[in-house]
Amino acid sequence: MKPFRRRLQPAPIAQARQLVTRLSAGAILCVAAAIPALAEPSHGLAMYGEPALPADFTHLPYTNPEAPKGGTFVTGNTGGFDSLNPFIIRGTVPWQLRFMTHESLMYRTQDEPFTLYGLLAESVETDPNRSWVEFTLRPEAAFSDGSPVTVEDVMWTYETLGTIGNARYLGLWQSIDSMEQTGPRSVRFNFRGEDREQALVIGLWPVLKKAQWADEDFTRSGLDVVPIGSSPYVIDSFEAGRNVVLKRNPDYWGNDLPIRQGIANFDEIRIEFFGDQAALFESFKAGEISFVREFNAEKWDRDYDFPAIRSGDIVKAEIPSERPSGITGFVMNTRRAPFNDIRVRDAMIHAFNFEYINETITGGKQPRITSYFSHSQLGMREGPAEGRVRELLAPFADRLAPGALDGYALPAGDGSARNRANIRTAAGLLDEAGWVTGDDGVRRNAAGDPLRFEILLRQGDQQNEAIIDIYMNALERLGVQAGVTTVDNAQYAMRIESFDFDMTDIRRQFSLSPGNDQRIYWGGDTADQPGSRNLMGVKNPAIDAMVEAMLASRSSEDFTAAVRALDRILTTGRYVIPIFMFDKGRVAHDAALKYPEEIPIYGDSVYWLPEVWWMDPEG
CATH class of the missing domain: 3.10.105.10 (Dipeptide-binding Protein; Domain 3)
Incomplete structure (x- = not known):
């Protein structure tokens, strides 16, 4: 595939998709040669200063690289769902899918204020003013069906999400002046205006498989199309309105990456749906789901004294956090x-x-x-x-x-x-x-x-x-x-x-x-x-x-x-x-579930639970 460039003019969104200019590979190389060598490719990028972890880090400090793999983790949602595509405006989607089924170019560590390390991308490069950022894909990066993640997939994803996807992507898309393929595995984004965060945020968008949507309406909500991602988990089955089952992909392309050590430890993640929070809590007490997050301190002290707690089958954990109240x-x-x-x-x-x-x-x-x-x-x-x-x-x-x-x-x-x-x-x-x-x-x-x-x-x-x-x-x-x-x-x-x-x-x-x-x-x-x-x-x-x-x-x-x-x-x-703030995480969980002793500065979140937890095979 030839390298190409898309320049996005400051025009209405509906017109942006038509403003595509394809350049020859030679022209791209000339443009690249004219840009001063102001930066070098790096393994990570921080909002201020340098990433805390060196290029040869072996795992994130709050993960356990020796965590065993296996077991089924069951989480509970209330209500129902009528879509499996978390990237569009329409439909009600299990909220976890946005975080568990797709990967981004970079990964945000939970132990630094805002620092990214390479995930789908092996390196990131930007200029001192951060007027542009360039990512180089890992050659081994692949979707769950085995097909490679390409620059074409990245560019199609960004243009699609930025023009017809969920509103959360629109603002940043409008700040992109152009995007261009700069090499077989490299893509550069050039920005409008002065915004030093753009270089980081652009690395956190999910990457979808372009070919899957060639004959589909991406904006249509429904359960008949399951978006293909590259993450450790794939949607294995679902019952409309009742549950969604995610299975860990044994052939996951990133199993050996340092950024993925001690992460995605469960063989299966089940999302069960309940009519209301009371029904969900009763199911938890009966041992049918693996954990609950409790946001009410009074209820935490009053209602968590049932037989499974007293027997030690369920454990109460309080997780500190340094994040703002929100x-x-x-x-x-x-x-x-x-x-x-x-x-x-x-x-x-x-x-x-x-x-x-x-x-x-x-x-x-x-x-x-x-x-x-x-x-x-x-x-x-x-x-x-x-x-x-x-x-x-x-x-x-x-x-x-x-x-x-x-x-x-x-x-x-x-x-x-x-x-x-x-x-x-x-x-x-x-x-x-x-x-x-x-x-x-x-x-x-x-x-x-x-x-x-x-x-x-x-x-x-x-x-x-x-x-x-x-x-x-x-x-x-x-x-x-x-x-x-x-x-x-x-x-x-x-x-x-x-x-x-x-x-x-x-x-x-x-x-x-x-x-x-x-x-x-x-x-x-x-x-x-x-x-x-x-x-x-x-x-x-x-x-x-x-x-x-x-x-x-x-x-x-x-x-x-x-x-x-x-x-x-x-x-x-x-x-x-x-109202009141949630100054600490309160998690009641199956005693067989374990987590590392070191807690990241952001405390409890979907990037911590279930991401770095594991199942103790001995209970």
Whole structure:
């Protein structure tokens, strides 16, 4: 196959696929020769500094290269599924498939803030400004059907995902100026603009097999086509809505790679589906699934004292983590009234009696999320913005919410059920926003319309249902007509993709090196794209500027200042009612399951459980 180049003009996405220019191999070599030799191929790439592991490392520090292979690992999901393609907008897919069936050019270690090591690619090369990045594929890299992973597969995958795939890929695709084959196994991406993270993020996209989709509609959801990947696991069988069975591929191409030592240790991974969380938990207690993650500290202490725990057949493990809190809670859709008014959003936060809810739900054992990056050095600091943070925010002073520059903290209640002081504040904010209580006790605007909204929840989400039950009492006292709608996973996904909600639950987890993901979550360009993860619908140039500052940072100090500035904008924007953080992982598991003593800085995640765990053959 001849080397070729695709230049992507700044045009609508629909046109981008047509803008393809094929160059001869000689022309490509001339272009390559004209580029100064500013970099050398490397085994890894870090956001700042150099990778911690040398080129001759033998395994990741938090894996056990001597871990035995074998056994069946069973995990549980709630709801159902109607698709096996996790890379498109349509369909409800077992969430694990996105991580377990396909590989990327590079692998992100869980023990460094943001460092990648070669996986499908044997080397990575970039210039000092990271205006381009080049990957060279390993000659042995292969899909599960034995066919080689080629540059053509990589380029087709990136163009397909970037134009008709899931919305999570769109933003980065638009930042790619061109991609070109530079050798039999090499591909280069040239970027638009200054964004030092792009060189890393581009290495984390999954790679699909182009030939599989030659006669298929890639965008069509369904169960009749199982995407072919290159990972250690392949989909072996499934029963629609009931289970999916993954088998470890004995002929997996990467069995001898250092990056894969001590990883993918189970012969079989089964994903079983249950109607709700209660049914899943009962199945776990009966020994039918291998583990559960518990996100409620009170339940962890109260409900994990059943016979299998007492006999030692099930073990409770608490896993430390250094990652930021992220944001978990209830998001308000600013595309719609009444949540397009910050005063109404502020009132909803004041009405949320966190201290009482936390005591009721978790026994007060889980700390509250105080900002999007709390529980880390990246989080906003108390009091007024200072130094570099203030410098970054100052040009946008007229676009910032109250408190962004002068200081802000979430309202604190007195722990009582009535929450009187905060309810009074909420009532005053609603009055100011024009929602006044009438003789019937209902708040109405000048047109006589009641203050009414819907809270959308997923079926089986018992914890959020319990939280909202308490919250509804406060809303009723305020004269707000709120209703709760519970739908199954498929309906929920459809409504979220089309932004058909007023308030719903949200959970966003962040790394110690946030970057382009922030553009996906709250970038103005994504706010109106169907399937966007910008659930609140925020469009704020100050947010976009802080993300750009993060991505252009050359030092960890500048980067930290930009993230703290972004944290202030998001937190003071009153888009989300935060609840409690998950400051540690709580995993109850079959005693036969083992994991290494060294825990990575990111703690528990799908890249740790089940990825580095194994089954003790002696139980």
